[in-house]
Amino acid sequence: MKNLLNEANNCLLCKNARCQKNCPINTPIPDIIKLFKENKIEEAGKILFENNPLSAICAIVCPHENQCSGNCIKGIKGEPVHFYEIEEEISKNYLKNMKVTKPKSNNLKVAVVGSGPAGITVALDLAKKGYDVTIFEKNEKIGGVLTYGIPSFRLPESIINLIGQRLKEYGVKIKINSLVGPVVTLDKLFEDGYKAIFIGTGVWNPKKLNIKGETFGHCHYAINYLKSPHLYDLGQKVVVIGAGNVAMDAARSAKYYGAKKVYITYRRDFEDMTATKHEINETKNEGVLFNTFKSPVEIVDEGIILADTKKVTNEDGSTSLITIENSEKLFECDSVLIAVSQEPKNNIVINNKGLDVKRGGLLYTNEFGQTTREGVFACGDVAHGASTVIEAVVAAKRISKSIDEYIQNSLMEEIEFTS
Numbered sequence: 304m305k306n307l308l309n310e311a312n313n314c315l316l317c318k319n320a321r322c323q324k325n326c327p328i329n330t331p332i333p334d335i336i337k338l339f340k341e342n343k344i345e346e347a348g349k350i351l352f353e354n355n356p357l358s359a360i361c362a363i364v365c366p367h368e369n370q371c372s373g374n375c376i377k378g379i380k381g382e383p384v385h386f387y388e389i390e391e392e393i394s395k396n397y398l399k400n401m402k403v404t405k406p407k408s409n410n411l412k413v414a415v416v417g418s419g420p421a422g423i424t425v426a427l428d429l430a431k432k433g434y435d436v437t438i439f440e441k442n443e444k445i446g447g448v449l450t451y452g453i454p455s456f457r458l459p460e461s462i463i464n465l466i467g468q469r470l471k472e473y474g475v476k477i478k479i480n481s482l483v484g485p486v487v488t489l490d491k492l493f494e495d496g497y498k499a500i501f502i503g504t505g506v507w508n509p510k511k512l513n514i515k516g517e518t519f520g521h522c523h524y525a526i527n528y529l530k531s532p533h534l535y536d537l538g539q540k541v542v543v544i545g546a547g548n549v550a551m552d553a554a555r556s557a558k559y560y561g562a563k564k565v566y567i568t569y570r571r572d573f574e575d576m577t578a579t580k581h582e583i584n585e586t587k588n589e590g591v592l593f594n595t596f597k598s599p600v601e602i603v604d605e606g607i608i609l610a611d612t613k614k615v616t617n618e619d620g621s622t623s624l625i626t627i628e629n630s631e632k633l634f635e636c637d638s639v640l641i642a643v644s645q646e647p648k649n650n651i652v653i654n655n656k657g658l659d660v661k662r663g664g665l666l667y668t669n670e671f672g673q674t675t676r677e678g679v680f681a682c683g684d685v686a687h688g689a690s691t692v693i694e695a696v697v698a699a700k701r702i703s704k705s706i707d708e709y710i711q712n713s714l715m716e717e718i719e720f721t722s
C-alpha cells in the first residue's frame with residue numbers, strides 16, 4: 304500500500320491528462336488518484352466499475368505502454384506513473400466487496416451469445432437496466448480468452464469468478480456448455496421470446512501456416528494449446544512460431560509447465576513484433592530464447608525446418624523481407640506451437656441465414672452494432688477482428704445502448720400499431 308501511495312504522489316494530476324485521453328475507455332485517472340490519496344477507495348472503485356466493469360482485469364492486461372503509462376508526462380524524462388497498479392488494487396477490492404441490489408425486472412429477454420469481455424459487458428449493462436439477460440457460453444467456464452487464452456499466472460481466475468458471481472447477483476442467467484448455432488439457433492431464440500440477440504463469440508479458429516507437417520502429433524495451434532496447457536506434454540525443447548501476444552503467452556506457458564528450452568521463432572526482428580514491449584521483456588526474463596529472421600518451411604518428425612530471411616531496402620526506400628536461398632536447416636525440437644493469429648469459428652454464421660460476413664469471416668455490423676439480421680447485434684473480436692480486452696469493452700458499452708434503444712423503439716412501434 305505504501306508503494307502505491309508513493310506512486311500516487313508521483314502523479315502531477317494534470318488538468319488535460321494525456322493518460323486519460325489515451326485510455327480507450329477514458330478512465331478518469333487524475334480523479335481516481337486524488338480519491339486514492341484521500342483514502343476514498345470505495346468511491347474510486349465504484350467510479351472505475353461503472354465506467355469499465357472489467358477495470359480489475361484491464362488493470363492487469365491492457366497494453367499500458369501504448370495507453371496510460373506510455374503517455375504519462377512524467378515518462379518523458381523519467382519513470383511514468385504506473386496508474387494501473389493503483390487501479391488493480393482499487394478495482395479488485397471493489398469487486399470483492401461490492402454490494403449488488405438486483406434491479407427491478409422489465410421482463411424483456413435478451414440473449415447474449417459468448418461470455419468474453421464483450422458478452423460480459425453487454426450482459427451487465429442490460430441487466431442493470433432491468434433486462435432479463437441469459438448468457439449462452441459454449442465452454443464450461445465464462446470469460447472467453449480471459450479464461451481460455453490468457454494464462455492464469457498472468458490473470459488469476461479468481462477475478463473472473465468474482466465477475467461471474469456479480470453477474471448472477473445482477474440477475475443474469477448463465478448457461479454454460481451451451482453452443483448457439485447448430486441446435487439452438489437464432490430462430491429458436493426469437494421463437495422463445497428474446498427481444499434481441501447479442502453475438503460476442505470472438506475469434507477461435509487458428510490461422511494455418513500452410514506448410515507441410517502442420518497436422519503432426521507434436522505440432523499444435525497455440526490458441527488450442529492455451530485452453531489447457533497443463534494437459535499437454537510438449538517435451539523439453541519447444542519452438543513457437545509467431546511474435547504476437549499469443550505467441551508470448553504460449554512460450555511462457557510452455558516454460559511454466561516444464562519445457563527446458565523454448566524458442567520464439569520469427570521471420571523478422573524484435574522491432575516488428577506485434578507483442579507489447581512489456582510482454583516481450585517478461586518472456587525474455589522467464590528464459591524464453593528468441594530466434595529472429597527465421598521462416599518456417601516444413602514440420603518434420605525431428606523438429607522444424609527453418610530458412611534464413613533478411614530485410615532488403617528497395618529502390619523507393621521501403622523494405623521487404625526475402626528468404627535466403629538454400630539456407631534451410633533442420634532445427635530439432637520436441638514440439639511446435641503455431642501462433643500466427645486467429646479468425647472466427649463460424650458456427651453461428653453457417654447455421655443461421657441472414658448474417659453477412661466480411662473478409663476473414665468477421666460479422667458485418669453497422670455503427671450501431673447491428674448485423675444484417677434484424678434484432679441481432681455483435682461486437683468484440685467477432686466483428687472487428689482479434690484486438691484487445693478494452694476495445695471489446697468499449698464497443699460493448701456502445702452496443703448495449705443500441706440494443707436498449709432498439710427494444711424500446713420496437714415496443715413503441717408495437718403500441719402504436721395496436722392502438
Ligand code: FAD
Nearest residue numbers: 417419420421441447448452483504505683684690691692
Ligand atoms: P472472446 O474473449 O473470444 O469470447 C468469446 C466467447 O464466446 C468465448 O467464451 C467462446 O467460448 C464463446 N463462444 C464462441 N462461439 C460460441 C457459440 N456459438 N455459442 C456460445 N458461445 C460461443 N488482450 C488484451 O487486452 N491484453 C492481453 O494481454 C491479451 N492477451 C491475449 C492472449 C491470448 C492468448 C489471446 C488469444 C488474446 C489476448 N488478448 C489480449 C485479446 C483479448 O483477449 C480479446 O480481444 C478479447 O477477449 C475479445 O473479447 P470477445 O468478448 O470479443 O471474445
